Amino acid sequence: MTYLFKWQSVAIVxxxxxxxxASAQQSKKNIPNQEFxxxxxxxxxxxxxxxxxxxxxxxxxxxxxxxxxxIEWNKGYESINFTGxxxxxxxxxxxxxxxxxxxxxxxxGNWELSVGLKKVYWGVAESNHLVDIINQTDAVExxxxxxxxxxxxxxxxxxxxxxxxxxxxxxxxxxxxxxxGEKGRLRFGTVINQDDIGYESxxxxxxxxxxxxxKHYFGIFDVGLSHFYGTGREPxxxxxxxxxxxxxxxxxxxxxxxxxxxxDAFLWKFESIYRNADAQDFVALVAGLEYTFSNIxxxxxxxxxxGEYLYDERDELSLNALxxxxxxxxxxxxxxxxxxxxxxxxxxxLESSSKIFSLEASRRFxxxxxxxxxxxxxxxxxxxxxxxxxxxxxxxxxxxxxxxF
Numbered sequence: 557m558t559y560l561f562k563w564q565s566v567a568i569v570x571x572x573x574x575x576x577x578a579s580a581q582q583s584k585k586n587i588p589n590q591e592f593x594x595x596x597x598x599x600x601x602x603x604x605x606x607x608x609x610x611x612x613x614x615x616x617x618x619x620x621x622x623x624x625x626x627i628e629w630n631k632g633y634e635s636i637n638f639t640g641x642x643x644x645x646x647x648x649x650x651x652x653x654x655x656x657x658x659x660x661x662x663x664x665g666n667w668e669l670s671v672g673l674k675k676v677y678w679g680v681a682e683s684n685h686l687v688d689i690i691n692q693t694d695a696v697e698x699x700x701x702x703x704x705x706x707x708x709x710x711x712x713x714x715x716x717x718x719x720x721x722x723x724x725x726x727x728x729x730x731x732x733x734x735x736x737g738e739k740g741r742l743r744f745g746t747v748i749n750q751d752d753i754g755y756e757s758x759x760x761x762x763x764x765x766x767x768x769x770x771k772h773y774f775g776i777f778d779v780g781l782s783h784f785y786g787t788g789r790e791p792x793x794x795x796x797x798x799x800x801x802x803x804x805x806x807x808x809x810x811x812x813x814x815x816x817x818x819x820d821a822f823l824w825k826f827e828s829i830y831r832n833a834d835a836q837d838f839v840a841l842v843a844g845l846e847y848t849f850s851n852i853x854x855x856x857x858x859x860x861x862x863g864e865y866l867y868d869e870r871d872e873l874s875l876n877a878l879x880x881x882x883x884x885x886x887x888x889x890x891x892x893x894x895x896x897x898x899x900x901x902x903x904x905x906l907e908s909s910s911k912i913f914s915l916e917a918s919r920r921f922x923x924x925x926x927x928x929x930x931x932x933x934x935x936x937x938x939x940x941x942x943x944x945x946x947x948x949x950x951x952x953x954x955x956x957x958x959x960x961f
Contacts, residue, residue, distance in 0.1 A: 588629040594961040595622040601954045603741050608949040611738040618645035634662045639706075643697070649737030650696040656706045668713040673706035676725075678769065678782060680816040680825045681842040683864045683883035683903065687812035687827050689784045690767060692731040699742055699932055700914075705731050720772025727765040730755075730787045730805065741950045753791045754804045756834070763787050763807070780814040792835055806833040821848050825864070840868040844883070860887035862901065877943040880906045885914075894920045908938035924961070930954040 601616040620643040628635035639656040659672025679685040691704035710726040732750045736743035757763040765786020772779055788808040810831045817824035828841035844864025852859060864883040885901025895918070902913040913933040920926045930953075937948040 588627050589632075590627045591625070593624045595624070595958050596620075596961070597622070597956055597958040599954065599956045601741075601952055603950055603952045605949040605951060607741065608946070609743070609745055612741055612743075613646060613739055616646050616650075616741070618643055618650070620644075633664060634660075636660050645740075647696070647737045647740035649734055650740055652696065652734065654694065654705055656704075658706070659709075666715045668711075668715065670709070670711040670713075673708050674711065675704050675706060676709075676711070677704075678780060678812070678814065679827055680778070680814050681827045681844070681864060682825070682846070682862055682885070683844075683901075684842045684866050684878055685827075686829045686840050686842060687780070687782055687814050689782070689789060689810055689812070690725065690727070692733055692789050695733050696736055696740070707731065720770055723769045723771075725767040725769075727767065727786060728762070730761040730763060730765070732761070732805075733789070733791065741952065742947055744946045748803075752803070755787060756804050756806045757787060761787075776818050778816045778818070780812075782810075782812045782814075784808070784810045784812075788831075788833070792833075794835070806835050808833045821850065822846070823848075836870070838868065838870045840870070842866045846887075848887075856891040858887075858889040858891060860889075861885075862887065866903075877910075877941065878903065882906060896920075905938070905941075908941065909936040910938045910941055910944055911935040912944075924959060926958045926960070928954075928956045928958075 597620040599616075599618045599620065601618075603614050603616075607613070620641065623638070623640045625638045626635055636659070638658045640654070641656050642653040643651060645651050655673050657672075657674050659670050659674045661668065661670045663669075676690040677685075678687045678689070685701070690709070691707045693701045694703040694705050695701070697703040707727060708729040710728075712724045714722045714724075732753065734750050735748040738747050755761065755763070763786060765784070767782065767784040767786070769780060769782040771781075786807065787805050788810075790805075791803050792806050794802045808831050810829055812827070812829040815824075815826045823846040825845065826841070826843045828839070830839050831837065842864055844862065846860050846862045848858055848860040850858050862883070862885040866878040866881045866883060868879045870879065881903050883901060883903045885899060888898040888900075890896040897919075898915070898917040900915050902911060904911045911934075913935060915929065915931045917930075918926060918928040931951075933951045934944065934947050934949075937944045939945065941948075
């Protein structure tokens with residue numbers, strides 16, 4: 557409850573900062589432009605096999621709301637942007653709300669300033685986003701970690717054409733990761749309560765963190781270099797001699813590099829990080845390519861072939877099961893009015909029999925509807941898999957229909 561109160565307080569302060577800033581600008585002669593959109597999503601998840609742990613269910617209907625609002629003035633150089641999220645689900649922990657974004661932004665000349673809650677994405681790889689460190693993962697929303705929580709921040713960007721773009725981040729508040737509850741699937745045998753996970757820093761979630769990133773392009777090369785210093789987004793789990801678990805968020809230094817090379821129909825991709833903490837040091841990388849067959853038979857169909865190698869030298873205490881694996885897949889983009897796309901893929905462990913197969917597809921209907929299908933199949937999960945062993949019975953089908961207003 558204390559954590560929730562602090563988080564709500566930060567959100568309220570940020571909101572009123574934006575309101576005051578917007579009000580101060582109303583005296584200017586430019587009339588603000590406003591846009592509002594609401595996405596209403598109905599979701600159904602079905603798990604094919606009987607649950608592995610007591611209390612879990614097979615069917616999970618849910619409903620989600622995603623309001624999106626923006627107002628800009630001063631010829632578009634200043635704006636306030638808001639994106640919210642709220643889901644109701646059978647799993648109490650998956651019933652949650654979040655302010656994905658609520659920030660004031662000002663651009664002038666070759667610099668840009670953003671203050672508030674924001675989502676920032678770094679990286680180029682398809683299967684694992686190693687360098688993406690700013691936002692906390694919304695672990696109850698999706699299995700692949702694509703969904704992120706809004707991060708309180710001040711971001712200053714300095715943009716040049718000759719030496720690239722420099723981004724500086726001040727991060728005044730850490731957000732904990734929420735784990736699936738007792739009724740939910742894709743959870744550990746022991747239900748993890750976020751309130752039971754502490755911090756290495758005495759300042760806890762109020763520790764002041766910092767990050768910076770430089771990105772630039774050189775011909776066919778797009779390069780990014782980043783460094784993060786602060787409380788990590790992944791909790792660390794340690795066992796004592798009696799088998800008891802001590803879990804906490806460590807203070808880390810993480811240095812990352814991401815490179816993408818575009819050559820004809822090839823995209824060569826590479827990400828790597830070195831993370832240093834008192835409790836754990838490690839190196840991780842993902843490297844691969846994507847080759848696209850464009851406009852096949854002149855009908856607009858693009859087919860991309862993907863392959864990536866994943867390496868992570870962390871031990872079994874990591875929340876990442878991708879330690880020596882290979883990802884393969886194919887992306888189909890029909891480039892039609894309905895924006896139809898399909899991504900088929902799989903990850904195989906190079907040291908065991910464990911495999912994960914996946915399918916993601918989406919299509920629009922008319923101008924206001926969208927349907928999505930996602931499935932994950934856990935196959936031949938090895939007995940010594942600490943992470944995936946908890947999900948061996950959790951192969952599922954997810955179907956959603958969204959209406960945009």
